Amino acid sequence: xxxxxxxxxxxxxxxxxLQNVTFDLPEGQILxxxxxxxxxxxxxxxxxxGVYLPSKGRIIFQxxxxxxxxxxxxxxxxxxxxxxxxxxxxxxxVLENVMVGACFGREGHGLAQARKIAHEVLEFIGLSERxxxxxxxxxxxxxxxxxxxxxxxxxPYLLLLDEVLAGLNPSEIDxxxxxxxxxxxxxxxxxxxxxxxxxxxxVSDRILVLDYGQQIAEGSPEEVSNNPKVIEAYLGDPKxxxxxxxxxx
Amino acid sequence: xNTLRNHLGLIASLVIVVLIGLGPxxxxxxxxxxxxxxxxxxxxxxxxxxxxxxxxxxxxxxxIVFFGLGGYIGLYMITAQGQxxxxxxxxxxLSSAILAFLLGKSILRLRGAYFALATIGVNEAxxxxxxxxxxxxxxxxxxxxxxxxxxxxxxxxxxxxxxYVMLALTIVVVIMSYLVKTSKFGLGLLAIRExxxxxxxxGVPAPDSKTWAYVLSAIIPGMVGALxxxxxxxxxxxxxFPLHTSIEMIVMVMLGGQGTxxxxxxxxxxxxxxxxxxxINPLFKNIQLAVSGVVLLIVILFIPAGVVGWLRRRWPQxxxxxx
Amino acid sequence: xxxxxxxxxxxxxxxxxxxxxxxxxxxxxxxxxxxxLSHGPIIALGMFTTYLLFMSLGIPPYIGxxxxxxxGLILGVIIYLIAVQRVIDAPHLSSLLATFAVNMIIIGIGTxxxxxxxxxxxxxxGALTLxxxxxxxxxxxAALIAILVTGGLYYFxxxxxxGKYIRAVANNRSAAELVGIPSNRVVAISxxxxxxxxxxxxxxxxxxxxxxxxxxxxxxxxxxxxxxxGGLGNPVGALIGGLILxxxxxxxxxxxxxxxxxxxxxVLFVIILxxxxxxxxxxxx
Numbered sequence: 001x002x003x004x005x006x007x008x009x010x011x012x013x014x015x016x017x018l019q020n021v022t023f024d025l026p027e028g029q030i031l032x033x034x035x036x037x038x039x040x041x042x043x044x045x046x047x048x049x050g051v052y053l054p055s056k057g058r059i060i061f062q063x064x065x066x067x068x069x070x071x072x073x074x075x076x077x078x079x080x081x082x083x084x085x086x087x088x089x090x091x092x093x094v095l096e097n098v099m100v101g102a103c104f105g106r107e108g109h110g111l112a113q114a115r116k117i118a119h120e121v122l123e124f125i126g127l128s129e130r131x132x133x134x135x136x137x138x139x140x141x142x143x144x145x146x147x148x149x150x151x152x153x154x155x156p157y158l159l160l161l162d163e164v165l166a167g168l169n170p171s172e173i174d175x176x177x178x179x180x181x182x183x184x185x186x187x188x189x190x191x192x193x194x195x196x197x198x199x200x201x202x203v204s205d206r207i208l209v210l211d212y213g214q215q216i217a218e219g220s221p222e223e224v225s226n227n228p229k230v231i232e233a234y235l236g237d238p239k240x241x242x243x244x245x246x247x248x249x
Numbered sequence: 250x251n252t253l254r255n256h257l258g259l260i261a262s263l264v265i266v267v268l269i270g271l272g273p274x275x276x277x278x279x280x281x282x283x284x285x286x287x288x289x290x291x292x293x294x295x296x297x298x299x300x301x302x303x304x305x306x307x308x309x310x311x312x313i314v315f316f317g318l319g320g321y322i323g324l325y326m327i328t329a330q331g332q333x334x335x336x337x338x339x340x341x342x343l344s345s346a347i348l349a350f351l352l353g354k355s356i357l358r359l360r361g362a363y364f365a366l367a368t369i370g371v372n373e374a375x376x377x378x379x380x381x382x383x384x385x386x387x388x389x390x391x392x393x394x395x396x397x398x399x400x401x402x403x404x405x406x407x408x409x410x411x412x413y414v415m416l417a418l419t420i421v422v423v424i425m426s427y428l429v430k431t432s433k434f435g436l437g438l439l440a441i442r443e444x445x446x447x448x449x450x451x452g453v454p455a456p457d458s459k460t461w462a463y464v465l466s467a468i469i470p471g472m473v474g475a476l477x478x479x480x481x482x483x484x485x486x487x488x489x490f491p492l493h494t495s496i497e498m499i500v501m502v503m504l505g506g507q508g509t510x511x512x513x514x515x516x517x518x519x520x521x522x523x524x525x526x527x528x529i530n531p532l533f534k535n536i537q538l539a540v541s542g543v544v545l546l547i548v549i550l551f552i553p554a555g556v557v558g559w560l561r562r563r564w565p566q567x568x569x570x571x572x
Numbered sequence: 573x574x575x576x577x578x579x580x581x582x583x584x585x586x587x588x589x590x591x592x593x594x595x596x597x598x599x600x601x602x603x604x605x606x607x608x609l610s611h612g613p614i615i616a617l618g619m620f621t622t623y624l625l626f627m628s629l630g631i632p633p634y635i636g637x638x639x640x641x642x643x644g645l646i647l648g649v650i651i652y653l654i655a656v657q658r659v660i661d662a663p664h665l666s667s668l669l670a671t672f673a674v675n676m677i678i679i680g681i682g683t684x685x686x687x688x689x690x691x692x693x694x695x696x697x698g699a700l701t702l703x704x705x706x707x708x709x710x711x712x713x714a715a716l717i718a719i720l721v722t723g724g725l726y727y728f729x730x731x732x733x734x735g736k737y738i739r740a741v742a743n744n745r746s747a748a749e750l751v752g753i754p755s756n757r758v759v760a761i762s763x764x765x766x767x768x769x770x771x772x773x774x775x776x777x778x779x780x781x782x783x784x785x786x787x788x789x790x791x792x793x794x795x796x797x798x799x800x801x802g803g804l805g806n807p808v809g810a811l812i813g814g815l816i817l818x819x820x821x822x823x824x825x826x827x828x829x830x831x832x833x834x835x836x837x838x839v840l841f842v843i844i845l846x847x848x849x850x851x852x853x854x855x856x857x
Contacts, residue, residue, distance in 0.1 A: 072449050075450060087446070087447035089447065096436065106452075108452075111433050302665075306663075358846070362668070365664065366800065373793060373838040374841075496669075496672055499665075535683075542673045543677060545672070545673040545676065546677070549666055549670045
């Protein structure tokens with residue numbers, strides 16, 4: 001097991017953002033994390049990578065209890081993530097952005113080696129021509145790819161992807177799904193939050209559904225999309241429920 | 250040849266510093282030496298500050314506290330302990346570094362305007378404390394006994410020597426600034442400046458990096474303080490911790506372009522030059538400060554990236570030189 | 573003992589005036605997240621308004637205060653439109669430096685006109701003797717006016733339409749714009765109100781203490797201390813913070829030399845920033 005989440009809860013004042021979430025993630029899998037807006041998906045990411053301390057429960061990463069560790073520590077241990085709202089380092093070049101990942105991530109390379117890795121990763125993700133541009137000059141789709149590139153450059157064991165498909169057009173989505181699959185082929189474990197149902201159903205080995213901070217279902221894409229609880233949770237948004245069904249086909 | 254090309258940014262900056270220093274050395278004119286000393290001092294202070302302000306993005310409004318503290322420690326060592334200027338400067342740099350380290354561990358947690366306010370508070374607190382601290386002469390301060398200068402071949406010779414030491418310190422700070430900027434450590438600082446949370450997620454150890462940036466940015470101002478007040482012959486609280494000069498340091502960095510090696514250098518030289526011109530112009534002499542204010546306002550409103558930042562954007566192919 | 577009591581009461585009265593100066597600073601922060609570094613020079617301009625009107629035209633200082641208020645308000649709106657408006661959404665450094673540039677301009681021109689020699693409004697109303705302590709009437713009236721101004725500000729912020737607009741913009745500018753509040757004009761007026769409070773504070777201080785064109789700087793740093801003490805962006809906090817500072821300044825000299833007052837003030841300031849950055853009474857988020 002690369003990651004074990006044991007009874008994790010998180011409260012913000014009176015709001016229960018996560019309630020007793022528990023799951024194990026085997027190495028090399030892609031876990032899809034879905035649920036209506038405000039279900040606590042991003043909060044779960046923030047708890048896993050040490051942005052927030054959980055109010056209750058334990059987080060075990062590669063056999064080590066990392067419940068109280070901060071984000072920097074997690075990055076050094078081999079955890080990388082992207083942000084739902086992209087956070088480019090605006091006044092630095094695309095290459096420099098990716099070099100930060102390589103320099104300060106798990107392998108902690110020096111500048112020369114980091115530059116080499118950054119070029120490789122940019123090639124892999126398709127941003128090579130932009131390497132010397134300022135990150136602020138990229139469009140949204142490119143900024144999402146930049147987030148991925150930065151995360152990959154740190155050579156993580158586990159990658160958390162927070163809505164990397166949101167706001168992309170269909171051809172960009174196809175490209176990104178392809179990238180995700182190729183990342184998995186490198187042996188990197190992935191948890192991804194996504195609203196684009198057909199994509200996530202297609203790419204995930206397992207799906208976990210959160211609703212109001214509770215884990216309401218878990219299983220293969222087929223099991224989850226036929227689960228009455230899940231359909232009920234999505235009832236507020238019939239279109240979404242329909243997309244959910246379509247995705248499983 | 251190739252390595253030379255890679256370090257064009259450093260070379261350009263060093264050439265400017267040396268040219269400023271060479272003027273009075275060639276002419277052997279005492280007045281122009283004093284002008285050059287002031288310009289070099291401004292460059293050293295601004296370049297030191299730039300490591301924190303420009304690279305790391307933390308606005309230290311009270312950075313002059315290191316200059317003042319260095320001056321006091323230095324003069325105390327020279328007058329009360331009978332130490333040489335060299336020991337005094339070393340200890341001054343060290344005490345500034347220690348103060349910066351302690352502050353780094355505490356107030357660098359604060360972000361944005363809160364940090365800026367805290368640095369003002371620290372400067373004012375240290376100034377008020379020294380005003381009451383009898384070993385440092387309280388409100389009267391300390392002065393150097395004329396005999397001290399005999400060690401250095403008399404007062405005239407000591408003035409001359411101070412200039413060379415100032416030039417050396419300025420060269421050191423420019424090299425330091427360049428090394429930080431082009432290092433892995435510097436890359437981490439830039440990441441913190443752009444987005445501290447994202448940087449930490451990528452594994453940049455922000456609290457430690459910020460503290461060391463603060464320490465590096467404090468050492469040279471501390472040493473400059475010791476040298477300046479040694480040359481000045483006396484020190485008192487109001488002279489050592491002027492908040493106004495502290496903010497002028499920020500202005501110089503902004504004017505030239507924060508976050509670049511060359512920027513603070515051009516900003517400091519340009520600002521001092523402008524002030525010099527205004528002071529000898531009968532029309533502007535009395536409202537020199539107001540004219541400087543207008544210039545600052547225009548820079549902030551219309552070219553916030555500073556001269557070097559603007560040039561870098563205008564001619565990206567020159568980036569290698571405009572580090 | 574009597575001396576301590578007298579200095580305590582003096583400090584308390586002064587505290588009200590510190591309070592309104594700090595309220596000006598904190599109001600501007602609360603509405604637009606800008607620390608106004610031209611606060612001190614505006615305080616000094618308030619002082620000189622009273623001084624000039626009284627010394628050259630013989631206009632009583634308390635009418636001078638009224639005029640200082642008007643000048644402060646207009647000047648604030650002008651400063652906002654020229655220097656602050658463009659950098660309001662930029663990083664903090666920009667607005668700090670823009671207002672500092674204004675500081676340099678005012679001080680530069682002020683020094684050229686008035687020099688830095690000390691001034692004194694030669695105005696006396698005698699003293700009130702209560703048992704063993706003596707209080708200058710000028711201080712009492714100044715404190716009363718400060719209380720009146722505070723009350724007026726509260727009435728304005730909570731009872732008038734414009735005041736409610738200001739609070740709405742302070743709370744959430746984009747939401748306020750959505751419901752049709754002309755936010756730019758509201759922010760401009762808020763800046764003017766902040767500087768108006770500074771000018772009033774200066775005008776009142778001038779009625780009983782000597783000053784120079786540079787004197788505003790001291791009161792500006794005091795305003796920082798008070799604002800942080802009371803929680804940046806919290807006007808009531810600023811008033812209470814002002815009273816605390818005034819009382820401290822009254823008490824400390826009884827135990828040690830006056831010169832230790834700023835040491836204690838600024839150490840307290842840094843400690844509060846570190847331990848309770850939201851101040852003793854909570855800041856505006």
